[in-house]
Amino acid sequence: MTHRSFLLELTPERFRPRPLPTADLNIARAAAGDESRARFLWTEVGRDYWAERIRWSGARWRRHLSDAAVSFWIASCSEQDIGFFELRMKGTSIKLEGFGLLSAWRGKGLGGALLSAATQHAFATGARRIWLHTATDDHPNALPNYEARGYRVYRQTELRNPMPPQAVARGRLPGRNGA
Numbered sequence: 001m002t003h004r005s006f007l008l009e010l011t012p013e014r015f016r017p018r019p020l021p022t023a024d025l026n027i028a029r030a031a032a033g034d035e036s037r038a039r040f041l042w043t044e045v046g047r048d049y050w051a052e053r054i055r056w057s058g059a060r061w062r063r064h065l066s067d068a069a070v071s072f073w074i075a076s077c078s079e080q081d082i083g084f085f086e087l088r089m090k091g092t093s094i095k096l097e098g099f100g101l102l103s104a105w106r107g108k109g110l111g112g113a114l115l116s117a118a119t120q121h122a123f124a125t126g127a128r129r130i131w132l133h134t135a136t137d138d139h140p141n142a143l144p145n146y147e148a149r150g151y152r153v154y155r156q157t158e159l160r161n162p163m164p165p166q167a168v169a170r171g172r173l174p175g176r177n178g179a
Helices: 032-047 058-066 111-124 142-148 165-170
Strands: 004-010 025-029 070-077 080-090 093-101 130-137 154-159
Touching: 004 070, 004 142, 032 058, 032 070, 032 080, 032 093, 058 070, 070 111, 080 111, 093 111, 111 130, 111 142, 130 165
Parallel strands: 093 130
Antiparallel strands: 004 130, 004 154, 025 070, 070 080, 080 093
């Protein structure tokens, strides 16, 4: 199998939102003191798909969450954390740094709605363009979800060091800088 890396982008006129399927879903911005929740969500959502930040300390997470250019949002349902998205402002563009649901919450129709919420938050800050990186070794629904919301691939390259899931599970990380 050829592993591919994709850069995608979205402008406001192409956005196709998906409404939240449940009123119980709450999305709140994480503060620096929420570092353990952010760390848990980043690690568990990304298990088998990405490995950057796996060795970050609590102090490193607090510094990251305190960065004015970063906003980390936690999705919860009935007061239980279920997923997250992270946005990083870069001029008039915003990068969707990370996004996803815990495995128990996948397949319930929430992914498109959470991506829509992330996109709406980004555009609400004045971004004229949102961009992100994904790859064939990300969750199989990642690329189709992005494209269904209107994101388009603008660059595609061969992924030289795909993420072997068993390496993440065992803590042996490849020489790759995340997904």
